[in-house]
Amino acid sequence: MLRTIIAGVRARTARLLLSSVAIMLGVAFVTGTLVLGDGITEGMRDEFAKSARGVDLSMSTTGEGPQAETGISQATLDKVRSTPGVQGADLRTVVGAAMLTQSGKAKPATVGPLASTPELREYDLKEGRYPTSPTEAAVDVRTLATAKVSIGQQITLLDKQDGKHPFTIVGTFAQGANSMSLAGSEHFVVLPEVMSGLTDELHAYGLVAKAAPGVTQEQLVADVKKAVGEQGYTFRTGEQLTTETLAQISSRSSEMTQVLLVFALIALVVAAMVIYNTFTILVAQRTRELALMRCVGASRGQVFGSVMAEAFVMGLFASVIGLLGGLGVSALMQVVIGAVSDDNIVVRLPLAPTTVLAAFAVGVLITVVAAFLPAHKATKVAPIAALRAQLDSHEEVARTSKVRIAFALLLGLAGVGVVAFGMNLDEEQALLVTGTGTMLLLAMVVTLGPVLVGPVNRVLGVLPRALFGVPAKLASGNAGRNPKRTAATTAALMIGVTIVSLVTVVATSAKETANAEVDSRFPADYTVTSSVGSRTLPQGMAAQLAAVPEVAKVAPVAAFGVPGPADGGAYLMATTPEMIGDLVKPKATSGAITGLKSGDVAVNSRFAERSGLAVGSTLTLGADATKRDLKVVAVVEGLDASGLVTLDTLRAFKPADDGFDSIMVKLRDGVTAEAGRTAVEKVTDPSPIAVIDSAAETKAQLNTQVDQVLAFIWALIGLAVVIALFGIANTLTLSVLERTRESALLRALGLTKGQLRLMLVVESVLMAVMGAAIGLVLGIGFGGLLVKGMSSDSFPIAFAVPYGQIAVMLLAAVVAAMVAAAMPARRAGRTSVVAGMAEA
Amino acid sequence: MGQSMSAVASETSRVGTQAAVAANGLVKVYGKGDTAVRALGGVSVEFQAGRFTAIMGPSGSGKSTLMHCLAGLDSSDGGSVHIGGTEITGLNDKDLTKLRRDRVGFVFQAFNLLPTLSAEQNILLGLELAGRKADKQWFDTIVDVLGLRDRLKHKPSELSGGQQQRVACARALVARPDVVFADEPTGNLDSRSGAEVLDFLRMSVRKLGQTVIMVTHDPVAASYADRVVLLADGHLAGEIQNPTADSVLSALKHLGA
Secondary structure (H helix, E strand, C coil): CHHHHHHHHHHCHHHHHHHHHHHHHHHHHHHHHHHHHHHHHHHHHHHHHCCCCCCCEEEEECCCCCHHHHECCHHHHHHHHHCCCEEEEEEECCEEEEEECCCCCEEEEEEEECCCCHHHCCEEEEEECCCCCCCEEEEEHHHHHHCCCCCCCEEEEECCCCCEEEEEEEEEEEECCCCCHHHCCEEEEECHHHHHHHCCCCCECEEEEEECCCCCHHHHHHHHHHHHCCCCEEEEEHHHHHHHHHHHHHHHHHHHHHHHHHHHHHHHHHHHHHHHHHHHHHHHHCHHHHHHHHHCCCCHHHHHHHHHHHHHHHHHHHHHHHHHHHHHHHHHHHHHHHHHHCCCCCCCCCCCHHHHHHHHHHHHHHHHHHHHHHHHHHHHCCHHHHHHCCCCHHHHCCCCCHHHHHHHHHHHHHHHHHHHHHHCCCHHHHHHHHHHHHHHHHHHHHHHHHHHHHHHHHHHHHHHHHHHCHHHHHHHHHHHHCHHHHHHHHHHHHHHHHHHHHHHHHHHHHHHHHHHHHHHHCCCCEEEEECCCCCCECCHHHHHHHHCCCEEEEEEEEEEEECCCCCCCEEEEEECHHHECCCECCEEEEECCCCCCCCEEEEEHHHHHHHCCCCCCEEEECCHHHCEEEEEEEEEECCCCCEEEEHHHHHHCCCCCCCECEEEEEECCCCCHHHHHHHHHHHHCCCCCEEEEEHHHHHHHHHHHHHHHHHHHHHHHHHHHHHHHHHHHHHHHHHHHHCHHHHHHHHHCCCCHHHHHHHHHHHHHHHHHHHHHHHHHHHHHHHHHHHHHHCCCCCCCCCCCCHHHHHHHHHHHHHHHHHHHHHHHHHHHHCCHHHHHHCC | CCCCCHHHHCCCCCCCCCEEEEEEEEEEEECCHHHCEEEEEEEEEEEECCCEEEEECCCCCCHHHHHHHHCCCCCCCEEEEEECCEECCCCCHHHHHHHHHHHEEEECCCCCCCCCCCHHHHHHHHHHHHCCCCCHHHHHHHHHHCCCHHHCCCCHHHCCHHHHHHHHHHHHHHCCCCEEEEECCCCCCCHHHHHHHHHHHHHHHHCCCCCEEEECCCHHHHCCCCEEEEEECCEEEEEEECCCHHHHHHHHHHHCC
């Protein structure tokens, strides 16, 4: 029997290889996503671990005592350094400064001290050297690229008082994830003694120390505790620090892994369908061969066993290749992510035992299970009947069973129920629950597939029939002749397209809503802001801008966190009274903001709810000398602060500085955007920190972020769609083989080679469009449900359909289907009529 | 052998005036070099219009190959074939396809019909491919003669073997081709259904003036023809006019079949 199996595999190598491609792709995608998830986790772990490496003792303030305010002092550091058993110790701190670029504009920068003990550095030298004199600095390799500086160049850092500190760049470093790199600005390292020159308030948040040889971490901690006292500090051994840091990451990275797992699951389902379909066809075609084996004396069990063994061999072979392919997919994705996020990512390919297990479970198990049903069916047929039977699978088309309908109904009811439930939940939960509900509905449609194929095929077939006549009519007939097969073939594509269009619709809706929000909240043409968050724009700039002839209106905006008399303070935003309701116009839900005077406040609805405020009530803010009562005149939405007041009201609370956070500028009618920008720039150019934002630029920035996420998801699902298209090519190839005689008959009756090829292409396109069209309808519908579920009164999301992208998807499906049909069509065209007629 | 054909001639008008199909020195070789097999070794034969001719011979005599070459389904390696005055040897695939669709009808042994189409759609398939309209009267005549009226809407899987072959006959005739080729048309049928199909083919020649060329190995089927052409080892081995089952059987015995 074994010899027969091997001979069988050999004889059908080409056909089996083709079918194996589906399994390989499925395995590759599942392992690819798993490896990618593990790789990202591992990467984060290594990055974070850099902050704990080399550390034997870590000290941080607890938030009580004097050091909570001032941070760990130099005196404490000296005490630790002189403690026996300490080989070296350093403070950990960062200072925010501004870096002057070549254009004279400032960019936010973060500066850290170079640890005197090399083992305690959280970064690695890449090029050049570390600073050795107070006028030298090393720069993060990322900054090197983004700020366009190079080794040997001079840069200038500005302190809070605009004092200039020149440095020469002497080296570059790469750093892991730590409080400096996560701050997201330009990064520098200087000698520790330089730090205090950059700021008045140097706040060291931590102290790390390395033990001398032979001193254990526990002993070191005990000794240092004795030397500096335990009051107000938390002590950790290096090991504890590592464990705690890693614990932090796992919770972060597990979110990413979960997202990837969802995609892996989708890939799994799609791959399983393609594999199952392939085997059903393969075995159906071999019914006769299997019957012959029965006739010459093979038992039912032997025949069944041979099919299963073949499936096993094929699954095993495809899994190994798929596993390797998955590593490749993962590496590719990491390179792509690295390129998109502009980061120098190290490609990591950790192969966990669970990944290998998943690969073989997908490849072998699904293949064997997929082969089980058809093999069982094939061996149940009486040998002689099977031998005599015409080789055409349309005979095996069963009526849609009642069980199927009942099951679909059950899924549908569950789906509707879950969606309805999700609709009443809050944003994030709504997303999860409604999402689950839509997936149940998707499962219902997949189950109903064979029932849907007929009508959908008839509707979709109208256009090609009108365009291409008889070949298209035959193609439409072929696409609908075995509804189960067509349904299974198109389901894979349908699932992929559903998910892609769902995600795209939700993302587009969110994007459009955000854009509309930007439009309504920024009625101004430009907003001048400070490029360095901690520093405000000078007061005179508002007047200067107002004096520019091209400028119609100017709204200076200041904001300040005002402490409350007891606990709760409020973050107040202020502008001039005449601009309230003009350039600054949050939507009032009760009361009115126009005519808001000194002493009045318009409060944010969420703040009002939390503090129990309504129009007419009083809000008391400030402490001691600045304590004042504010009259609530309106409750508003879309305000990035607790309340909106006039500038004098804000000034009465004595804010830290009297500059503006931003100045909104509205141009006169008829002034072009270019002329306006030039005029505004004349005022802002002398100030190093003033930058001009336009609403359009803000939108572009927002959209880029959403688009990046979307591109990532398209790439992931794109793989699932590729698998699905292979499924179509596979089904078509096998159908062509199965219909060799039929094709020959058509050729004999006068169908030209070209028409025969056209027929197959139309059939392929019909199947693809069927999957894509149902997928689009479902995806858009589900997207609408999700948007509705996530949307709330306080944060309404408008449903928007990305017609352009949908058209692209449909077009891509059509083109891909034509490509998928190319091989089978060529093969069908090549077969001679006589040879085709002779085929058994 | 060699009875007079005058009895038949009086019933039809087109007999003997011209050859519907003619082969001249037809050669067909399968394979190359040492393994080459001469399936047809220079066959010259004419088939008169309006007559029912059977091609017979033992297995491997080349009778199917001859039919494939005559019908333009297969290319030849020498000699020429004419259908209705047109030389088909040397035509490219596209022209051959067009010629088959316009001037030739086929009835095969099995698998004659497309499973996705109804009986009526199957009958009209060839005309549709040619972009021609069916002659309604002619269609009705054929359908009624073949007794297919109440079966037109059925799919092939809902028809018996005999009914399927009759649908195939209707399809072959509906386009009024120059010639109908039938390849073992009764091979898969029981004797009663087979007789019905053969009766119809003979009637289409006698009453409707059709030209039919049939390949068969069954002497009884051959006896329905006006003339039997015998083939052995790729060469003509004689012919019988107005054959009977017995005369065909004894001729075959002489061939050593």
